Amino acid sequence: MKKSSLLLFLFLMFSTFCFSQSITLKGVVTDNTDYPLESATVYLTSVKDSTLVDYTITNKSGNWEMKIRQVDNPVNLKISFVGLANYSKQYESLTQDIDFGKIVLEDQSTELSEVVIEGEVPPVRIKSDTLEFNAASFKVRPDSNVKTLLEQLPGVVVGSDGKITVNGKEVNQILVNGKPFFDKDGQIALQNLPADMINKVQVTDTKTKKEEVSGEKASGDNASINLTIDEDKNKGLFGKFMAGYGTNDRYETSAIGNYFKDKLRISLLASSNNINSSGFSMDEIFDNMGGGRNVSVYAMDNGGVYINGMMFGGGSGITRSDLFGVNYSDEWAKDFDNTTSYFYNSASTDNDNKTRLETLLTNSDPNDTTDRRNIRESISSTKSDKYAHSIKSEFEIKPDSTSTINFSPKFVKANSKSNNYSSQSTRNQDDILLNESSGDYYSENDNNSFESELEYYKSLRRKGRGFGVSFSNTNNRDDGSNFNNSVTNFYGDEDGDGNPDTPADIRNQVRYSKTSLDNYSAGVYFTEPVTDSLKLTTNFSYESELSVQNRKGFDYDDATGDYTLANDLITNYVSSRTNTVTPGAGIELEKEKYSMRFSGGTAITQFKNFSSYLGTDYSLNKTYLLPDMDAYFRYKFDKSKYLSLYYYYNANFPSAQQVLPVEDLSNALYTSIGNPDLNPSQSNQFYLNFRNYDFSTRSGYGFYSGLTFYKDNIASFTEIDENAKQSTSYTNISGTYDMYLGSYYNKQYKKDAHTFRVNAGLSVNFDLNKGFTNQQLYEAENLRFSPRFSLTYEYGELLTITPSYELNYNETKYKNYSINEASNVVHNLNLQTTSYWPKHIVFGNDFGYTYNSNLGSGFKKDFFLWNTSLGYNFYQDKLLFKVKVYDILNQNLGNSRSITATGIYEQQNTVLKRYLMFSLTYKLSKFGAKEKKGGTRMIRF
Numbered sequence: 001m002k003k004s005s006l007l008l009f010l011f012l013m014f015s016t017f018c019f020s021q022s023i024t025l026k027g028v029v030t031d032n033t034d035y036p037l038e039s040a041t042v043y044l045t046s047v048k049d050s051t052l053v054d055y056t057i058t059n060k061s062g063n064w065e066m067k068i069r070q071v072d073n074p075v076n077l078k079i080s081f082v083g084l085a086n087y088s089k090q091y092e093s094l095t096q097d098i099d100f101g102k103i104v105l106e107d108q109s110t111e112l113s114e115v116v117i118e119g120e121v122p123p124v125r126i127k128s129d130t131l132e133f134n135a136a137s138f139k140v141r142p143d144s145n146v147k148t149l150l151e152q153l154p155g156v157v158v159g160s161d162g163k164i165t166v167n168g169k170e171v172n173q174i175l176v177n178g179k180p181f182f183d184k185d186g187q188i189a190l191q192n193l194p195a196d197m198i199n200k201v202q203v204t205d206t207k208t209k210k211e212e213v214s215g216e217k218a219s220g221d222n223a224s225i226n227l228t229i230d231e232d233k234n235k236g237l238f239g240k241f242m243a244g245y246g247t248n249d250r251y252e253t254s255a256i257g258n259y260f261k262d263k264l265r266i267s268l269l270a271s272s273n274n275i276n277s278s279g280f281s282m283d284e285i286f287d288n289m290g291g292g293r294n295v296s297v298y299a300m301d302n303g304g305v306y307i308n309g310m311m312f313g314g315g316s317g318i319t320r321s322d323l324f325g326v327n328y329s330d331e332w333a334k335d336f337d338n339t340t341s342y343f344y345n346s347a348s349t350d351n352d353n354k355t356r357l358e359t360l361l362t363n364s365d366p367n368d369t370t371d372r373r374n375i376r377e378s379i380s381s382t383k384s385d386k387y388a389h390s391i392k393s394e395f396e397i398k399p400d401s402t403s404t405i406n407f408s409p410k411f412v413k414a415n416s417k418s419n420n421y422s423s424q425s426t427r428n429q430d431d432i433l434l435n436e437s438s439g440d441y442y443s444e445n446d447n448n449s450f451e452s453e454l455e456y457y458k459s460l461r462r463k464g465r466g467f468g469v470s471f472s473n474t475n476n477r478d479d480g481s482n483f484n485n486s487v488t489n490f491y492g493d494e495d496g497d498g499n500p501d502t503p504a505d506i507r508n509q510v511r512y513s514k515t516s517l518d519n520y521s522a523g524v525y526f527t528e529p530v531t532d533s534l535k536l537t538t539n540f541s542y543e544s545e546l547s548v549q550n551r552k553g554f555d556y557d558d559a560t561g562d563y564t565l566a567n568d569l570i571t572n573y574v575s576s577r578t579n580t581v582t583p584g585a586g587i588e589l590e591k592e593k594y595s596m597r598f599s600g601g602t603a604i605t606q607f608k609n610f611s612s613y614l615g616t617d618y619s620l621n622k623t624y625l626l627p628d629m630d631a632y633f634r635y636k637f638d639k640s641k642y643l644s645l646y647y648y649y650n651a652n653f654p655s656a657q658q659v660l661p662v663e664d665l666s667n668a669l670y671t672s673i674g675n676p677d678l679n680p681s682q683s684n685q686f687y688l689n690f691r692n693y694d695f696s697t698r699s700g701y702g703f704y705s706g707l708t709f710y711k712d713n714i715a716s717f718t719e720i721d722e723n724a725k726q727s728t729s730y731t732n733i734s735g736t737y738d739m740y741l742g743s744y745y746n747k748q749y750k751k752d753a754h755t756f757r758v759n760a761g762l763s764v765n766f767d768l769n770k771g772f773t774n775q776q777l778y779e780a781e782n783l784r785f786s787p788r789f790s791l792t793y794e795y796g797e798l799l800t801i802t803p804s805y806e807l808n809y810n811e812t813k814y815k816n817y818s819i820n821e822a823s824n825v826v827h828n829l830n831l832q833t834t835s836y837w838p839k840h841i842v843f844g845n846d847f848g849y850t851y852n853s854n855l856g857s858g859f860k861k862d863f864f865l866w867n868t869s870l871g872y873n874f875y876q877d878k879l880l881f882k883v884k885v886y887d888i889l890n891q892n893l894g895n896s897r898s899i900t901a902t903g904i905y906e907q908q909n910t911v912l913k914r915y916l917m918f919s920l921t922y923k924l925s926k927f928g929a930k931e932k933k934g935g936t937r938m939i940r941f
Contacts, residue, residue, distance in 0.1 A: 026065040027100035029058050029079055032107065036062025040081040040105070041125045047074035047090060051750065052137070052154055054694075056639055057126040059592075067638070069697050070095045080122040081105055124154075126639065129217065131166070131203040135230075140195045141797050141836070143877065143923070146227060149195035155640065155693040155700060157746050157759060162187065166203050166223045167640045168691025168702040168744070173206050173224040179329045179339045180394070182269065189227065192240065192256045194925070197233035202226040213404040213457040214468055214527070217590060219597060219632060221644050221689055235261050236927030239268075244882075244919025250275055252919070263337075269325040275886070276319050276912055316894065316909035317351025317382070335398035346387035353380045354908040355424075356856050360817045361720060362776035371429045371818045373903075374724045378424030388414035402459040409452040417444045426669075426724040432491075434724040437668065439486025439507075446479045464529030471522045478515040484508070488668040492722030502723055505668040508556040510563045511570050519545040535588040537599065541581075547656065548575045569665050573612040576656035580605040582628050598631040607653055607680075611660040620659055620676050626651045640694075646687040654678045654714055658730045672728040675717075679732050682711040698748035705741035710734065715771040718902075731772065739766040753796040762787045769901035779815035780901035784808070800834040812899045822904055824897050827851040842871040842880075855897050856906050863891040880921040890914040 029040045042064045043055035053075055058064045071094040079087040084105040123137035138152040150156050155167045164171040174186020181189040203225055205218030239257035252273035259266045271277075322345065329339040361372035392410035399405065423438035450473070457468040490502035523541035530536060553570030554563040584601020602625055609620040629649040636642055657664070660674040691702030712732040719727045742763035749756040765784040770777065790804035811823040830848040835841075851862040866889050871882035894909035 022067045022069055023094065024065060024067050024097045025077075025094065025100065026063070026098075028062045028102050029064065029081070030062055030102060030104055031084060032104055036060070037081050037084075037105065038062065039127065040064075040079055041122045042066065042077075042079050043122055043124065044068070044071075044075050044077055044094075045123070047076055049750075050137075052123045055122075055124050055126075068094070069694070078122065079103060079105060080125070084108065129204055133201040133203075135195070135198040135201055142196065143873075144195040145191055146193045146195055146198060147190040149198060150190070150201065150225075153201060154698060154748075157700070159759075162190070164225070166225070167642075167693040168689075168700055169205075169221065169223040169642075171203075171225055172222040175224065175226045177229055177263075177265070177329075178226055179265070179337070180327075180341070181267065182325055182327045182341055182343075186225070188256075188269065193227065193258075194238065197230055197238070197927070198227050199230035199233075200226075200228040202228065209406055209408075209453060209455045210457075210468060210470060210525075213406055213455045214466060215459075216527075217595065221646070221687075229260060233260070233927045236925075238925045238927070240921060240923050242919055242921040244917045246915045246917030248913075248915050250886075250915040250917055252277065252917070257924070263329075263331040265327070265329040267325075267327040269327075270323065272320075272322045274318065274320040275915075277321070316353070317349040318910055318912055319347050319349040321345065321347045337396045338393065340391070340393040343390045344387070346385070348385045349383070351382050351910045353382065353910075354378075354858070355380075356859075356906045357903055358905075359720070359724075359903045360773075360778075360814065360819065362773045362778050362816045363818060369818060373429050373818070374426050374434065374720070375428070376424055376426040376724070378422055380420055380422035382418060382420045384416065384418040386414065386416035388412060404455075404457050406455045407452065408454075409450070412447070412449045414447040415445070416447075418442065428724075434492060434722070435488060435490050435669065437486060437488035437505075439484065439488075441486070442483040444481050447477065449474070449476045451475070462529065464532075464535060465527060467524065467526040469522075469524050472520075474517065474519040476515075476517040478513070480513045480515070481510055482513070482666070483510045484666070486668065490723040490725070492724075494722045502725075507668070509553060509567055509570065510556075511551055511553040511666060514548075514550045516548045517545070518547075519543070533590050535590075537586040537588065539582075539584050539586070539599075539601070541584075543580045543582075544577070546575065546577045549573070549656070568614055569663075571613075572662050573610075574656045574660055574662055575610045576659075577608045578605055578653055579608075584628055592636075594633070594635045596631070596633040599629070601628040602626070603628045603651070605653070609656045609660055611656070611662045613662045618661060624651075624680060626680065626682070637692075641692040642690070644687075644689045646685075648685040648687075650683045650685065652681045652683075652714075654680070654730065658714065669724070670726050670728070675730045678714060678730055679712045681714050681732070683713075684709045684711075698750070699746065701743070701745045703741070703743040706739065708738045710736045713770075715769075717772040719774055733770045736768050736770050737766075740764065755792075755794040757792040757794075759790045759792075760788065771901065773902065776816055778817060778901070780812050781815075782810070782812045782899070782901070784810050798835065798837045800832075802830075802832045804828075804830045804832075810899050812901070822899050823854065824899060825851075825853040840873045840877070842869075842873070842882075844869045850893075852895055852897060855895060859895045859897075859906055859908055860893055861895075863893040864889050865892050878923050878925075880923070882919050882921070883916070884919070885914070885916050886912065887914040 027042075029037045029042070031037060036058070038058055038060050040058045040062070041055060042058065044053035044066075045051065046053060053071065054066055054068045056064050056066045074090060074092050075094060077087075077089050077091060077100070085108050087103055087105055121134045121136070123134050125132045125134075133153050135149060138149065140148050140152055147158060150164065151158050157165045159165075164174075171186075173184045174189055175181070175184065176189055176193070181193070203223055206220055206222040206224045207216070207218045208220070210216070211218055237257070237259050239255065241255040241257075243253045245251045252271075252275055254271035254273070255268070256270075257268045323343070324345075325341065325343045327339075327341045329337075331337050355376075355378045357376045357378075359374045359376070361374065363370060363372060390410065390412045393408065395405075395407045397405040397407075418441075420441040421439070422441070423436070425436040426434045428434055452473055454471040455468065456470075457466060459466040485508045486505075487507075488505040489500075490504065491500050492502060493499065494501055521541065521543040523539060525537060525539035528536045550573050551571060553567035555565040555567050556562070557564045580603050582601050582603045584599055586597060586599030588597045589595060605624045605626065607620075607622045607624060611618045627649055629647070631647045633645045634642060635644075654674075656674070657672070658674050659676055659678050661676065663671060663673045665671055685706070685708045687704075687706045689702070689704040691700070693700035711734045713734065713736050714730055715733045715736075717729045717731045721727075740763065742761065744759070744761040746757070746759045748758075763784075763786045765782070767780075767782040769780045769782070772778070786806065786808045788804070788806040790802060792800065792802045794800050806828045808826040808828075809823070810825075811821060813821045828848065828850050830846070832847075833843075833845045835843040846865075846867040848865045849862070850865070853861065855861050865887055867884070867886050868888060869882060869884035871880050873880050890913055892911045892913055894911035896907055898905045
């Protein structure tokens with residue numbers, strides 16, 4: 001597929017989205033003294049069902065303007081301002097531009113006797129830079145979770161992978177009452193908090209710690225969601241407890257309990273299962289079947305959740321996991337808040353793997369078209385066990401009205417063990433055996449880490465003037481051992497005498513490794529306002545990082561029955577230190593319609609490396625002066641239409657192993673050695689994003705693009721001998737790049753009880769990679785093309801049907817290889833249905849088809865995966881009995897194919913197969929409550 005065709009397709013797609021027929025509504029809002037009201041909410045709702053059509057807010061002069069599609073049905077124009085009576089007027093249709101002139105909001109009437117104030121809370125408000133939804137204005141099922149609530153909010157899209165966007169902006173942080181709920185990614189909150197306890201859903205731009213404590217506007221392009229708990233529900237106890245057991249000894253248990261009392265919040269989380277699940281996905285229909293479902297999809301790590309550095313619900317093999325967590329949040333004293341979480345999680349995974357790897361070889365003569373490649377086929381069986389404890393906390397202190405201190409420490413203690421048996425053989429393109437090996441491998445690693453961030457900011461007398469101090473540290477300690485009992489035979493016969501040129505490599509050895517990483521950084525910055533919209537900043541930072549790797553190797557001694565014979569070839573000491581001083585300055589401009597920022601400086605780095613190997617010490621010390629730059633520009637067309645441009649400069653230093661002449665001989669088939677002449681890799685990154693959401697048509701669209709140019713990119717320099725043994729060093733290469741672009745579109749249609757949601761998207765990636773194989777430069781130009789489409793149909797609260805389709809096309813064109821290109825196509829077709837009829841019955845089906853083209857012999861290309869669940873609610877819907885079947889057709893596969901710059905990789909892993917499970921879920925909910933109806937509050941005093 002040609003790039004020009006893709007660009008034309010994107011242009012036409014974008015042009016279609018942009019086409020619209022709109023009208024303009026405008027006016028001015030004042031109080032009864034003729035004083036203009038700023039930030040009054042102006043919105044249109046449908047008379048028929050009160051759904052939100054569109055909204056805006058007034059500016060400093062009380063003026064407002066709203067561009068909407070023509071409306072042929074009756075609508076209400078409503079205006080709300082805190083402390084004043086609401087305004088409402090009905091119009092039979094809005095089909096042309098209208099200037100409503102001045103609209104006056106009256107004072108709310110009061111009487112000395114009992115007063116009843118009945119005020120409608122608007123479904124959406126804009127407060128400064130916060131978009132706020134009133135949760136009671138959006139109807140969901142009584143037993144729905146927060147995820148279901150978010151799906152009802154205009155402009156909010158929840159993808160099948162759990163990714164959330166608001167008006168096209170990706171959400172990377174979810175808080176509860178302003179604090180993390182176990183973790184800031186919010187997945188536990190989405191799945192487990194009931195929707196009916198949420199009062200407001202507040203959307204803001206995600207800020208860094210520096211921006212939070214200093215009150216600056218966010219410079220990034222992500223969004224945060226804060227869920228505020230309804231006052232009526234902020235005192236109580238709620239939770240879910242589930243246990244299930246099935247065929248093949250499959251089981252799952254999970255529990256979450258929450259206690260809320262004003263600002264005190266305590267939550268407990270526990271789970272145990274052997275179905276590849278994170279354990280806390282309390283979906284009413286499928287529980288934790290999603291973890292198993294995603295394992296077999298093209299991207300093998302889709303659907304994974306990372307806790308303590310471990311991934312659950314994705315990856316390879318079948319995992320038994322146990323998890324326990326506690327989350328605590330409270331205000332210890334006035335202006336002194338604390339949030340603390342503790343997690344313990346363990347995982348035990350069994351996996352059988354089958355792999356086929358084609359390594360492409362360059363030809364010394366560019367005119368030589370001889371097919372040269374090595375094909376490695378291997379099988380392995382792996383059992384791994386790991387556990388981790390983590391404690392992380394966040395303290396926020398405000399010593400006075402002008403100062404803020406934020407301190408976030410985190411401790412982790414972890415252990416991992418792995419047993420692996422594998423065998424492999426490598427042949428060339430003529431099916432001649434080059435090498436074969438087999439062995440038992442065991443590794444164990446202990447990890448201890450501590451990291452923290454400290455931010456202090458002080459506001460000075462003039463508005464916008466202030467200074468801040470920051471400090472962060474990361475301290476990592478790894479203590480590991482790797483046992484290797486293997487035999488590798490080489491069959492290369494370059495001299496033609498009929499005997500292998502290289503003797504067999506026989507090992508029974510262990511290598512102990514002690515690795516440490518210590519990073520400290522500190523900075524100070526000062527902000528000076530020039531005008532209300534223009535700021536100047538100065539900053540100074542210092543960073544020091546020291547990494548040390550101390551390895552000692554021993555061979556097995558038959559005489560002692562232990563590993564006591566020192567092996568100098570796999571013994572070495574390597575250290576690397578970087579000390580960087582960066583003075584800089586910046587300028588920020590913030591206008592109503594646009595904002596921009598540029599910051600720049602010079603990074604002065606001392607790069608010091610040391611190694612000791614085979615009795616020789618080696619030092620490499622260099623000093624670099626490199627730029628430190630970033631910039632952004634953002635233009636706001638209206639309340640929901642943005643254009644953002646970003647630029648970043650990055651420099652990455654090579655590791656000590658890449659620059660020091662220490663040979664790594666731990667693997668008989670792969671060795672590596674550093675190159676002292678390596679320079680830091682430099683990159684210039686550009687990013688563009690445009691997004692829009694039209695409330696009047698419930699449709700949103702956008703496009704994004706990024707481009708990264710590399711200078712002195714660190715690439716491999718590999719020699720492959722007649723035994724297919726690879727020896728790798730490193731070199732700098734310029735002229736490589738990564739480029740991506742994409743677009744998305746979503747729209748909602750609603751008529752009576754029928755609701756349709758359409759989501760479509762397209763992503764395209766272009767990459768150019770370079771390297772050296774056998775001293776010949778190769779190039780690999782990669783294209784990845786992925787359109788996707790999904791449709792959700794809802795019939796009231798009774799039925800949901802969601803078909804979806806995604807295509808992944810991957811093509812790589814090679815230069816200086818005997819083949820010109822390689823390609824792969826993966827089709828994913830899925831249909832999910834959920835029924836809540838008849839009453840108390842829940843019935844769900846998840847049916848998927850996956851086709852993976854161009855897999856080699858021995859790898860099945862396609863399969864069906866069908867999961868189903870049938871549940872019955874009883875005991876006032878507090879209990880749910882359920883039977884579910886995973887992989888009804890027993891066809892689930894773990895096959896995948898990936899194309900790299902140097903070859904084609906195919907593999908097959910163990911996946912979860914068919915099982916039947918019965919489970920029982922108990923829902924606990926005990927709250928104090930006040931009278932509350934929809935979006936209307938009744939307050940008596």
